[in-house]
Amino acid sequence: MEELIASVIRGLGIGSTYALLGVGFVIIYRATEVVNFAQPALMILGAYFTAYYVFNLGLPFWVATLAAMVTMALIGAITERIALRPMVGEPPFAAAMVTVGVFIILLIVAFRLIGTTVITVGDPWGLERMDVFGIRIFQVDVAKIVISMVAISIVGIFLKRSRVGLAMRATALDQEVALAQGVNVGRMFGLSWAIAGALAALAGMLIGTGSGGVEATTAFIALKALPVIILGGLDSIQGSVYAGLIIGVAESLTRSYQPEFAPILGANFDVVVPYLIMILVLMVRPYGLFGTPEVQRV
Amino acid sequence: MLAISNLEVVYEDVILVLKGVSLSVPEGSIVALLGANGAGKTTVLRAITGLLGVHRGNITKGTITLDGEEIHHLDAPATVATGIGQVMEGRRIFTEFTVDENLRIGAHTADRGSVDGNLDRVYSTFPAIAGRRTQVAGYLSGGEQQMLAIGRALMAEPRVLLLDEPSLGLAPLIVQQIRDLIVEINQQGTSVLLVEQNANMALSIASHGYILETGKVVMDKPAAELREDEDVREFYLGLREEGAGSFRDVKHYKRRKRWLS
Ligand SMILES: Nc1ncnc2c1ncn2[C@@H]1O[C@H](COP(=O)(O)OP(=O)(O)OP(=O)(O)O)[C@@H](O)[C@H]1O
Numbered sequence: 007m008e009e010l011i012a013s014v015i016r017g018l019g020i021g022s023t024y025a026l027l028g029v030g031f032v033i034i035y036r037a038t039e040v041v042n043f044a045q046p047a048l049m050i051l052g053a054y055f056t057a058y059y060v061f062n063l064g065l066p067f068w069v070a071t072l073a074a075m076v077t078m079a080l081i082g083a084i085t086e087r088i089a090l091r092p093m094v095g096e097p098p099f100a101a102a103m104v105t106v107g108v109f110i111i112l113l114i115v116a117f118r119l120i121g122t123t124v125i126t127v128g129d130p131w132g133l134e135r136m137d138v139f140g141i142r143i144f145q146v147d148v149a150k151i152v153i154s155m156v157a158i159s160i161v162g163i164f165l166k167r168s169r170v171g172l173a174m175r176a177t178a179l180d181q182e183v184a185l186a187q188g189v190n191v192g193r194m195f196g197l198s199w200a201i202a203g204a205l206a207a208l209a210g211m212l213i214g215t216g217s218g219g220v221e222a223t224t225a226f227i228a229l230k231a232l233p234v235i236i237l238g239g240l241d242s243i244q245g246s247v248y249a250g251l252i253i254g255v256a257e258s259l260t261r262s263y264q265p266e267f268a269p270i271l272g273a274n275f276d277v278v279v280p281y282l283i284m285i286l287v288l289m290v291r292p293y294g295l296f297g298t299p300e301v302q303r304v
Numbered sequence: 305m306l307a308i309s310n311l312e313v314v315y316e317d318v319i320l321v322l323k324g325v326s327l328s329v330p331e332g333s334i335v336a337l338l339g340a341n342g343a344g345k346t347t348v349l350r351a352i353t354g355l356l357g358v359h360r361g362n363i364t365k366g367t368i369t370l371d372g373e374e375i376h377h378l379d380a381p382a383t384v385a386t387g388i389g390q391v392m393e394g395r396r397i398f399t400e401f402t403v404d405e406n407l408r409i410g411a412h413t414a415d416r417g418s419v420d421g422n423l424d425r426v427y428s429t430f431p432a433i434a435g436r437r438t439q440v441a442g443y444l445s446g447g448e449q450q451m452l453a454i455g456r457a458l459m460a461e462p463r464v465l466l467l468d469e470p471s472l473g474l475a476p477l478i479v480q481q482i483r484d485l486i487v488e489i490n491q492q493g494t495s496v497l498l499v500e501q502n503a504n505m506a507l508s509i510a511s512h513g514y515i516l517e518t519g520k521v522v523m524d525k526p527a528a529e530l531r532e533d534e535d536v537r538e539f540y541l542g543l544r545e546e547g548a549g550s551f552r553d554v555k556h557y558k559r560r561k562r563w564l565s
């Protein structure tokens with residue numbers, strides 16, 4: 007029982023970082039109808055900058071985290087301005103291909119910066135554990151869950167309540183009408199990338215905490231955000247959150263129990279579980295669990 | 305005064321849609337712009353409000369000025385900031401937003417301090433939607449949606465309001481209501497450019513009217529004269545003599561000659 011709960015919590019921890027990435031995808035998709043494949047590269051650079059600010063500039067961990075989020079928000083907005091803005095009016099598929107190009111470029115930059123080493127981000131959790139109702143769990147998992155959910159809630163409240171958030175939602179629904187209300191639609195595109203960049207940086211930091219550490223190749227792991235948005239629906243923030251957590255837990259449970267109960271599937275089977283879920287969802291509900299049906303025509 | 309002079313608009317670089325349109329909306333007036341489907345009425349409004357780009361359109365000639373200042377090079381947000389508000393063809397409210405949110409987005413460029421006061425003002429002008437502030441706008445009736453669209457445009461306190469076929473698809477009684485509301489808005493100091501196919505309604509409240517036909521202004525007269533004009537009565541007010549031919553049967557050159565004289 008204890009092992010099960012520990013496994014679920016580990017899954018929720020990693021799943022909430024997937025949720026962060028997924029929410030970034032959804033925000034960009036809703037504002038611009040572009041599927042942003044560069045998100046994992048933004049994540050890895052976010053982890054790099056957190057580590058850089060902690061170890062090279064000597065900033066306190068939390069300050070470094072915020073600084074890395076700001077850095078990646080800027081990089082996100084700049085990317086949108088120079089690479090994606092010229093694609094406005096082109097088919098979404100072409101724009102998505104541009105983001106693949108951006109992914110590769112940013113990944114190469116990340117390889118240059120990080121090299122082949124594993125970087126840690128100087129987090130206060132390390133391998134500390136804590137007692138919750140008599141169960142020993144890793145602090146880092148709790149930190150991942152709490153920080154991710156707080157960040158996503160802040161974004162949600164911003165979208166729901168603020169003037170700019172309203173303008174972003176209006177842009178997502180009908181760009182021409184938003185323009186007619188005086189909304190600077192281009193700025194909303196940039197802002198959606200900035201938010202996605204900041205969330206990706208936070209996810210990168212969280213993945214780098216605990217026993218983890220981050221390599222440049224960790225970016226490929228972050229491609230799990232794709233199954234997350236497929237499961238959650240491309241246009242649903244809530245969907246991303248649930249889907250992130252579901253996939254995290256599914257992965258974690260597989261890692262815990264599959265070697266024992268289904269050894270025939272071989273080692274590291276958990277790695278493919280998110281993609282199996284994705285394929286299954288695509289077959290039965292192509293617009294995801296929470297998405298709007300029309301959105302399936304990407 | 306909003307003034308358009310010799311405006312030429314091209315879509316997709318080749319489709320010439322406006323061929324030298326001139327018209328003006330004097331301060332405090334209601335001006336009607338009439339014309340059949342495809343005449344270019346909506347295109348005139350897009351040109352004024354900086355929305356041609358969205359439709360791959362371009363101004364190739366002419367000027368648009370507001371109180372003497374050229375505004376035709378401004379993008380949509382900048383146009384809104386000069387004090388031009390618009391109600392787009394087909395209402396175009398955000399059906400997934402609440403009524404309140406629809407109005408608030410209209411105040412995007414307005415002073416934050418003015419928003420609550422303007423909300424109250426709009427709700428008192430349109431009591432029909434006041435009781436439904438937190439409801440999703442998609443559930444409103446057609447007339448209520450049109451009122452919401454007008455209210456949204458008023459949230460930015462425009463000096464000039466452009467209305468694109470506000471009577472479209474509404475029952476006669478609702479059209480009357482909308483007409484009275486336009487008069488009321490005008491009396492509060494907003495100039496109105498009213499694009500309509502319902503010439504009856506438009507000419508009953510406008511002081512001046514223009515008739516647009518395939519991208520050209522073919523008539524430009526005080527509304528009272530247009531109401532009495534034989535051709536206008538026939539083609540736009542639907543008051544034609546029994547047995548007379550349809551619009552298409554009339555020889556084009558004959559009408560043109562009269563209108564240009
Ligand atoms: N984006 C576009 N690309 C090409 N042609 C266009 C475009 N938009 C409009 N047109 C053409 O321009 C002409 C004028 O269109 P416009 O919408 O301005 O007419 P309208 O007077 O508003 O008509 P309606 O009464 O039907 O609304 C039409 O022939 C139309 O087909």
Ligand SMILES: [Mg+2]
Nearest residue numbers: 345346347393
């Ligand atoms: Mg039109």
